[in-house]
Amino acid sequence: MTPMLFYGHRPPNMPTQSLPGRLIAIEGTDGVGRSTHVALLKEWLEARGFAVLDTGFTRSALAGAGIQRAKQGHTLDPMTLNLFYATDFWDRLERQIVPALKAGMIALTDRYIFSLIARATVRGVRPEWIEALYGFAPVPDLVVYLDVDVDRLIPRVLSSTGFDYWESGQDYLPGDSLFDNFVQYQTDLLSEFRRLSSNYGFKTLDARGSVADVFGQICGEVEPLLASMQRESEEAE
């Protein structure tokens, strides 16, 4: 058995040894198609006989509702929001992700710590602080980063939900223009994602292509993990 790896110190209540399951994180900015690919990947994995847990932000029993409530008010500052999200992240890690990994499932997470780090640093939070905070996170077996440019994002966002208050950084950027702020915010986020991508060694995929094309690339990255799981299960016989 190999030790379970963390970005920082191993926190309390976390296993010391690596677990039979696999942790896959799909990262990328708003509107890049993450949720679509998470849904497709879940189908694809299950069809191949792998049990999947899927999770994403604010889905924790502890803090999910609290975050939603806090975001509706006007007194929420970036540091409190960061720590609220960190609470939500930890709760899901402890109650959803780790139990799934113990059970030999594939834990598929729509966003990981990197979206949280990027959102914080573009709002002026010290990168060393937020990265040290998330030192409690296990290193996933695979982080797929879906890269895109702002010009491609705009039509995708407009054709789905439209520009959202938070996804446009309206909470901290000056001016009233949702469009201008969206462009500014997403440009900053993308450059932060790229910095993180080289520091943390993501699998960066070009997400400008068609859904089928991008999904094909994702499957290509996931395949070796499945092969190694298959091997381990046969050795365990």
Added chain:
Amino acid sequence: MVGGGKDGSLAQLKGKLFIVEGVDGSGKSTQIDLLHKWLVSQGYLVVFTEWNSSPIVKATTRRGKREKLLTPMSFSLIHAADFASRVHMQILPALEAGAIVLADRYVYTAYARDGVRGVNREWLRELYSFAPAPTLAFYFDVPLTEAIRRILEGRPALKWYEAGMDLGLSEDPYQSFQIFQGMIRAEYDRIVDEHKLIRIDATQHLIKQQQRVRDAVMPHLRDVLRVDSGSVHTALSQTGLLGRYLDAPATPAEEDV
């Protein structure tokens, strides 16, 4: 930059921050309350904040405690969220304005409680690095048996996390509470040395303790914001009302109307 300068220095802030720490039953809340009343009676502008009281976070903490959802890390993170919210809404603005901030429990409470629960100590200190450094930090030092006697007088129903039941130290809440408080006190001992907290002997007479606190606070009160309560004074004296606390109401603006 949000997230703090490394030193969390108060150098640029005009206000003063005084905080109290100690185990449950150390009498720290009584002492900070007396300090509060004295400062107000002297005409200082005082903002008081206590642990775990942020309007936007405490409902989540309460739910977590009630449903026993909190584990060492989520306990730590949600309390940090509460603290961050109070730094943003209460503590920093008051210090920037040049007021006095009094805090019942500060980051050292998290260092002690979370450290005992197995959270990495270095990580905790980095987590709270955004906290403004206090002007003075008082630690009310009381022997364990005395603190426990004070708390358990009347055998109150101990709360789950307060008694450290989440650590599985004992099935019996009272026994668990005693072991847990002992661990916290030992952790505080290290913290007091590490962060140079002012140790106050909490077995001394209350008046004597308060005198020590005031003596320490006094030299830091120059240039601190005071409330102009002149008009209130006049009004009160005209009606023959001259009380110790009455002469500087907490909300002079409303009283002046």
